[in-house]
Amino acid sequence: MLALYIGLHILQTVSYGMSCIDERLHWGHYPTTTVALRSNPAGALLIGLPEGEALRNFVRRHDEEATVPIKLGLLLMTTAAANAVRILKRTSAWLNISRVAAFTLLFGLTAVCNVFGSSINVFNTGQGLGGAALPVGQIDPHYSLVSAPSGVPLTAITTTPNPAWTANTATADWITPTGNANVSLPVGNYDYRTTFNLAGLNPSTATLSGSWTSDNNACIELNGVNTGICTGTTGFGSLVPFSLTSGFVAGVNTLDFVVTNAPGTSTNPTGLIVEISGSASPVPEPSSLLLIGTGLFGVMGAVRRKMLG
Numbered sequence: 001m002l003a004l005y006i007g008l009h010i011l012q013t014v015s016y017g018m019s020c021i022d023e024r025l026h027w028g029h030y031p032t033t034t035v036a037l038r039s040n041p042a043g044a045l046l047i048g049l050p051e052g053e054a055l056r057n058f059v060r061r062h063d064e065e066a067t068v069p070i071k072l073g074l075l076l077m078t079t080a081a082a083n084a085v086r087i088l089k090r091t092s093a094w095l096n097i098s099r100v101a102a103f104t105l106l107f108g109l110t111a112v113c114n115v116f117g118s119s120i121n122v123f124n125t126g127q128g129l130g131g132a133a134l135p136v137g138q139i140d141p142h143y144s145l146v147s148a149p150s151g152v153p154l155t156a157i158t159t160t161p162n163p164a165w166t167a168n169t170a171t172a173d174w175i176t177p178t179g180n181a182n183v184s185l186p187v188g189n190y191d192y193r194t195t196f197n198l199a200g201l202n203p204s205t206a207t208l209s210g211s212w213t214s215d216n217n218a219c220i221e222l223n224g225v226n227t228g229i230c231t232g233t234t235g236f237g238s239l240v241p242f243s244l245t246s247g248f249v250a251g252v253n254t255l256d257f258v259v260t261n262a263p264g265t266s267t268n269p270t271g272l273i274v275e276i277s278g279s280a281s282p283v284p285e286p287s288s289l290l291l292i293g294t295g296l297f298g299v300m301g302a303v304r305r306k307m308l309g
Contacts, residue, residue, distance in 0.1 A: 120206065120278035122196040122255075126158040126173025133173045136160045140175050142194050146256075149188035152177050156192055162269050165236045166213060169275060176271040184268040190259045192272050195252055201280040203248035210276035211239035214259045215269060221256040222247040233262055239275070248280075 123142040128134045134141075140156040148154060157179035161168060165181065168174060174181065175192065198206060212218075212231065219230040222244060229242050261270035 124172035206280035208278035
């Protein structure tokens with residue numbers, strides 16, 4: 001059981017780290033973890049495994065079914081193997097060092113990426129699993145309309161924007177309760193909600209940022225607390241930036257975009273569009289610290305080889 005726990009944790013650390021390295025070097029050989037792993041059901045299950053103490057409890061509960069996570073791990077490593085080899089070759093050629101030295105260096109960089117920043121798994125409005133915006137007319141898989149004036153359907157549907165609104169983007173759509181941005185909806189508050197999980201991450205280091213707008217004014221609430229970040233009543237013609245740096249909690253966090261549909265003199269639609277991303281530092285565990293130490297040796301070896309060469 002201990003061996004299973006260690007293996008799963010190292011697998012998570014390395015898979016997240018390889019994705020992190022590739023994102024920062026822009027090599028494009030190893031797609032981001034959230035996109036690559038969701039492309040097959042086994043990977044999606046693996047990325048959902050808990051971390052830290054929760055992972056230990058998971059292993060205890062599933063000890064008799066140990067072959068399940070092991071099989072998932074093998075599937076992930078098989079999927080990542082070709083991409084990891086490409087990154088290894090590129091690093092070796094770029095630094096003019098042996099592949100053994102490149103492997104040692106990448107092993108440590110994996111841990112550095114894991115310790116100093118991991119992406120928060122959070123989505124834009126109308127964003128599909130592959131990262132691109134969904135076609136209009138579809139239920140948003142990540143945002144829910146949890147409250148609205150009486151008679152309004154509690155649905156969040158990707159929508160072609162009203163002519164007065166800013167355009168949909170390549171990765172985000174406007175969402176509305178009806179999927180039609182050219183019809184009037186009742187005056188009142190519309191609460192669009194999404195959630196994200198900081199399991200294994202340090203909430204005090206978490207940040208979210210992006211751009212957004214709404215029809216009409218709206219405010220962002222994090223875990224039920226108004227952040228004071230709001231849009232203007234008629235600011236729906238362009239996206240405006242926002243940033244959140246506090247108010248996060250361990251585990252599941254709730255993010256609400258509370259839109260107020262103000263009275264209008266003619267057609268009175270309402271909607272929301274959000275582009276968002278975030279990062280936080282993982283809570284380091286022994287396997288991460290071991291990888292950092294290994295990486296430092298790799299860095300030292302690479303520098304020494306360059307100096308002597």
